[in-house]
Amino acid sequence: MTTPTRPSLDDPSLTIPLEHAGIFEPIPLARTERQREFYDLRDGEMLLNMGPQHPSTHGVLRVVLKISGEQVVDLDPVLGYLHRGVEKIAENSDFHQIISHLDPLEYVASLFCEWSPVMSFEKLLDIQVPRRAEYIRVLTGELNRIASHMLFIGWYALDLGGITPILWSFAERDEIVEMLAAITGAKLLFNYFRIGGVNGDLNHDFMSRLGDWMSRAGAQLEAGMGLLNENEIFVRRARGLGILDRETALRMCATGPNLRASGVPFDIRRAHPYSVYPELEFEIPTRREGDSLARYLLRMDEVRQSLRIIDQCLHQMPDGPVMARLPRLLRPRPGRAYSAVEGPRGQYSCYAMSDGTDQPFRLRIHDPSFLHLQLVGLLMPGNLIADTMAIMASLDPVMGGVDK
Amino acid sequence: MTAYWNRLSVGSRAFLIVVPALLVVGAILTVGIALLLPPVLGFLGANLPLARFAAAATAIIVVTIPTAFVIIYMELKVIAAMNLRVGPDRVGPYGTLMSVVHGLKVLAKEDFTPRGVDVPIFTLAPVVVFASIPLTMLVIPFAPGIFGQDFNIALLYFFAISGLSVVGLMMAGWASFNKYSLLGALRAAAQAISYELPLTLSVVGIIILAGTMSLNSIVQLQAGSFLDWNIWKQPLGFVIFFIAATAEANRTPLDMTEADQELVAGFATEYSGMRFGFFFFAEYVNVFVVSALSAVLFFGGWNAPFDWPFPVTLNLDPGGMGLGLIFLIALAPVVGTIILGLPFWLLSSRVSTLRALVIGFVLFNLLIVGAFMGWAFISAAWVSGLVWMVLKTFVFVFIFVQMRGTLPRVRVDQLMSFAWKWLLPAALLNIFVTAIAVSILANR
Secondary structure, rough: OOOOOOOOOOOOOOOOOOOHHOOOOOOOOOHHHHHHHOOOOOOOEEEEEOOOOOOOOOOEEEEEEEEEEEEEEEEEEEEOOOOHHHHHHHEEEHHHHHHHHHHHOOOOOOOHHHHHHHHHHHHHHHHOHHHHHHHHHHHHHHHHHHHHHHHHHHHHHHOOOOOOHHHHHHHHHHHHHHHHHHHHOOOOOOOOOOOOOOOOOHHHHHHHHHHHHHHHHHHHHHHHHHHHOOOHHHHHOOOOOOOHHHHHHHHOOHHHHHHHHHOOOOOHHHHHOOOOOOHHOOOOOOOOOOOOHHHHHHHHHHHHHHHHHEEEEEEEOOOOOEEEEOOOOOOOOOEEEEEEEEOOEEEEEEEEEEEEOOOOEEEEOOHHHHHHHHHEEEEEOEEHHHHHHHHHHHOOOOOHHHHH | OOOHHHHOOHHHHHHHHHHHHHHHHHHHHHHHHHHHHHHHHHHHOOHHHHHHHHHHHHHHHHHHHHHHHHHHHHHHHHHHHOOOOOOOOOHHHOOOOOHHHHHHHHHHOOOOOOOOOHHHHHHHHHHHHHHHHHHHHHOOOEOOOOOOOOOOHHHHHHHHHHHHHHHHHHHHHHOOOHHHHHHHHHHHHHHHHHHHHHHHHHOOHHHHHHOOOHHHHHHOEEEEEEHHHHOOHHHHHHHHHHHHHHOOOOOOOOOOHHHHHHHHHHHHHHOOHHHHHHHHHHHHHHHHHHHHHHHHHHHOOOOOOOOOOOOOOOOOHHHHHHHHHHHHHHHHHHHHOOOHHHHHHHHHOOOOHHHHHHHHHHHHHHHHHHHHHHHHHHHHHHHHHHHHHHHHHHHHHHHHHHHHHOOOOOOOHHHHHHHHHHHHHHHHHHHHHHHHHHHHHHHH
């Protein structure tokens, strides 16, 4: 039996001499049945490589599109450009070190990447987090959720060709990020949650910025987004685009706004309450249409609910310590713990196994972006090239989380 | 001899080289001009249209690039203001030289030819695109007497030549050996075919009203106040024309050919250096041309929107002043500089005497230039016409720029269906209504 060898890029039989080259297709060797089907071009079809340096693939995603004219017939996402092996890194770091490695997973909403591992470690170690720390976590988390959704809204408009909304939404995001920088010390990778609490109490800089912003945030957001919500061209392009029905969404494990835009009112903050969310009043916005416009508008609704939550957090914030008393060296008993939080993109969860040492035996990170990227293959065929990026942007994957 | 030369300073050496050279060149030029000028002048006098064409072509090519610079700077600044940004503010006062630096950068960059391209066509494509745009400027009347050519099918010529640029885009897309370029070029072709029809049909109403396709005559027929402009007779025609012109100029929201979120840079993906610069400048000159045509067809061209309510007649006769004119010319700059600089010298002790004089000199010059311009505006019809025409044109350029900052891009199938389902029937309706109205009014 012969072992299949990997083809070499220098193999002369694989290259097409340029003097014979018309518009040619460099056909890679098919390794699987799916690849054979994909790279077998019928009449009038051609392959179009998008990314990893394409202007509108979010992060470094490469998509090979099989197109017939302007219509997308099939597509093949190529992942792994941002792979860091973070789960393996986690097995070789102690519980405190892991937090900073997990930050860059979802670099636009990094507090949620810290939150679920920290919660699972607390379960492993059986630690009671002080209530003030929980409130601060909810407060900063919701701020980060707004910042992430503002980024989404700007990018989505940019992918549809509008250049102004991204700068308007970045004005909001900048204020939030400055606020978070005042409390956490960083603008992007916050590294703020600790096992048993948070790193540092609320300070005056943060509170004054937050109060200033909260006094005008609602009106400012509504005014800024009128540019898109009342724009005929934008609404006509987004409506009915990439419809994700309820059954498919559930079957493909979609979570977060993408699931709620398809009519399933599932939100981990209510379905499996954690932290102090049971004490807070907020609604779970849901939409039925399941198209790109619904996904966009749902995120707008979520921003409004987040503002409500922040307001309540500020009013109900208790006094007390922000960090539990912990031993210096954390050695949990052997066991397993699972925790999930509702992030801006969906369910972030973490499954930690301990073998009694100061490092986890295994750490599994679940990231919603990876599952949402799978939806692209279902939603995209039949649409035009112009809509591929619009659909992908409306699902809002972040490649750091997809590649891990 | 060498010792003397070595003892001289650099300036002296340059003087000793340049002055004799200038003398020699001056002598040759004098003789040459004396010999050649009479026959050349005689030839040009015998062929005035040819001379006019040569002058117009030179003027247009000279004017094209600065116009593009102004529009690029305007776009940078206006969109920056809409985006809550500052925009360019480093090069020159308020960043005004930014687009000049852009142009120099484009000139200095490597002009790269990728492997696999069809080299002659790849090289020729930007030239075709760029050449077609100034050619259309030939027929646009900027002011009474300021136009390249005025002939009876000027409008038809305009659309025919502006359609040529699509050939250049197709050449670029095909020769680039890149799928994105090819898609962009095919979109350009489809878009051009779809939008040429409503664009041309939308002005048929005006041709019916004017009875001619000569742009000069169309402008002259709109003389009077702003109530005589064609926009009031052809509002639907203008709306169709403006939308179709947006598509023709490849501007957002109808810039399918270079939709950067989808096709990277469309037909220009593989271009760099000055070849890309040609596409870039052609786009902005196209915006100017289309705006100018909108002003000519629908907004009265060079005609002032209203007559100046206080009629001013300046009958200056400098010769009548006799010897006083010499004294005026000799003394006015000195006296004017001192009078204008005096307040600054008196009001602030920080302003030195020299500085006050410089301020006075600059102010005096501005005053004289302003007075001269005002005099020219009042007494020369072509100056006032040019001012109004450029103002109207830049209003439309501003609208194009603002649309780019405000609107997202429409999808390619929406673009096509809009052209064929809405614009074309509306343009036909406009023609029928205009024709019926004109025939009824004529038979009455």
